[in-house]
Amino acid sequence: MKTSIALVALAAISTLTPSVLSPARAAEHVDKAHGEGWATIKKAVAVIHPTQGNQCHGAVEFTQDGDKIKVVAHIEGLTAGQKHAIHVHQFGDCSASDGMSAGGHYNPEGHEHGLPEKGKRHAGDLGNLTADSAGKAHYEITVDNITIAGVKNPIIGRAVIVHAKVDDGGQPVGNAGARIGCGVIGIANTGEKK
Numbered sequence: 001m002k003t004s005i006a007l008v009a010l011a012a013i014s015t016l017t018p019s020v021l022s023p024a025r026a027a028e029h030v031d032k033a034h035g036e037g038w039a040t041i042k043k044a045v046a047v048i049h050p051t052q053g054n055q056c057h058g059a060v061e062f063t064q065d066g067d068k069i070k071v072v073a074h075i076e077g078l079t080a081g082q083k084h085a086i087h088v089h090q091f092g093d094c095s096a097s098d099g100m101s102a103g104g105h106y107n108p109e110g111h112e113h114g115l116p117e118k119g120k121r122h123a124g125d126l127g128n129l130t131a132d133s134a135g136k137a138h139y140e141i142t143v144d145n146i147t148i149a150g151v152k153n154p155i156i157g158r159a160v161i162v163h164a165k166v167d168d169g170g171q172p173v174g175n176a177g178a179r180i181g182c183g184v185i186g187i188a189n190t191g192e193k194k
Contacts, residue, residue, distance in 0.1 A: 046183035052097035056181030078131035085167030085176035088124030099179030102159040
């Protein structure tokens with residue numbers, strides 16, 4: 001009887017051993033689950049706050065649709081009638097009063113800067129929004145060089161910067177001037193709003 005119990009226990013341990021003790025298999029399981037969890041995130045948002053001395057504020061929404069991202073921005077506190085550059089920057093850090101803690105343009109592929117019509121450009125190059133006479137802007141663009149939390153140039157946890165001037169497409173970053181608004185890109189609440 002003791003021998004049969006010992007054999008059953010040994011058989012149970014030996015069937016568990018590969019998954020419990022094999023770091024490669026455990027990592028594979030964790031990586032797959034982690035990847036699948038991130039793949040379910042289809043919407044992100046950056047709430048834009050003004051940098052010191054500015055009035056820029058609003059929100060930028062990112063919605064994943066297959067291999068494309070629809071970007072919709074509603075921004076206020078801009079210079080009336082002027083174009084303002086909007087970019088995704090490297091770090092999700094808006095702690096500096098001038099927005100410089102967000103780092104440079106998000107550019108994981110090492111491309112030159114460019115406006116959205118340029119195929120190879122920084123992943124963070126979103127173009128320009130145009131303020132109306134009240135300093136408000138609504139901007140929409142669909143891009144295919146980023147993902148929210150996928151393998152290709154994920155933006156989650158990075159920052160959106162709104163600049164004081166127009167992005168003229170020049171090198172190295174479009175001559176867009178000071179950073180007047182900054183917001184960290186986070187997972188959007190897609191549930192019912194109360």
